[in-house]
Amino acid sequence: MEVLANINQWVTIFLMVAGLYIVVARGNMVKKLIGLGVFQTSVYLLYISPGKIIGGTAPIISPDFTVYSNPLPHVLILTAIVVGVATLAVGLALVVRINEAYDSIEEDEIYAQEHDA
Amino acid sequence: MVAVTIGIVRLRNLFAVVMLGGIYSFLMATILYVLDAVDVSMTEAAVGAGISTVLLLATLAVTKVREAAPIHPPALPLAVALVTGAALIYASVDMPPFGDPLGPGHQHVAPEYIARVLPETHIPNAVTSVLASYRGYDTLGETTVIFTAGIGVLALLVGRRRPRRSDGASGGGNA
Numbered sequence: 001m002e003v004l005a006n007i008n009q010w011v012t013i014f015l016m017v018a019g020l021y022i023v024v025a026r027g028n029m030v031k032k033l034i035g036l037g038v039f040q041t042s043v044y045l046l047y048i049s050p051g052k053i054i055g056g057t058a059p060i061i062s063p064d065f066t067v068y069s070n071p072l073p074h075v076l077i078l079t080a081i082v083v084g085v086a087t088l089a090v091g092l093a094l095v096v097r098i099n100e101a102y103d104s105i106e107e108d109e110i111y112a113q114e115h116d117a
Numbered sequence: 118m119v120a121v122t123i124g125i126v127r128l129r130n131l132f133a134v135v136m137l138g139g140i141y142s143f144l145m146a147t148i149l150y151v152l153d154a155v156d157v158s159m160t161e162a163a164v165g166a167g168i169s170t171v172l173l174l175a176t177l178a179v180t181k182v183r184e185a186a187p188i189h190p191p192a193l194p195l196a197v198a199l200v201t202g203a204a205l206i207y208a209s210v211d212m213p214p215f216g217d218p219l220g221p222g223h224q225h226v227a228p229e230y231i232a233r234v235l236p237e238t239h240i241p242n243a244v245t246s247v248l249a250s251y252r253g254y255d256t257l258g259e260t261t262v263i264f265t266a267g268i269g270v271l272a273l274l275v276g277r278r279r280p281r282r283s284d285g286a287s288g289g290g291n292a
Contacts, residue, residue: 082263
């Protein structure tokens, strides 16, 4: 059990690294935005998982329970999710405009077009 | 979840990637539910699996579905990602163990909020009361962000030269 004490952090780190890899390695802009989403959800886990107390319950006050998980990360991440979808919407709108201007959503093709012209 | 993530990294058919993204969001919502974050779980299921998928599909409808094969070798990004991962794992050893009620994050203001929520706001759900009462200005700022994003999407997509299917203009109504 000692070895697995930080398992939640490791899952978070795996997702974070996967998202980072997609953002850096892939030239397709829609794929990049999806990678950014994976990175974002890993941050949700990073905040929420330390807020959990084993044996605790959801932070809804009730006379039946005395131990609650920490409500503050939940509040922060609720805000983060909504802001995340707003940035996703703006990013996708940019992708649509780029596709109209260059007829491509691949970074490398756009770069080649710019340098041929 | 790991399998779905690897699928997202590997697949080049963007429709399949978006579908896997929806599955991924539902899995994430389940994990958040298990971690006692019920409000966050519901939001993630609605926003991550619902609205994000719709926005991505609407974008794919007006752009390309196939992703081009990568021309650069993936060695450098892979190295960057792995070094970052190794550094983070090294740092994670110092974090308090999972689920420990004596962790430093549970000692400062969290018990204070939980104790004061019911007498001060009369809302039993601590997340709601912190979001709407104690940190109301944050939530106002968040709605400002959504409003700005909606205006940005409209500014980008309205008045295009070649009007096609409109997309994402619903960005303002996502909250």
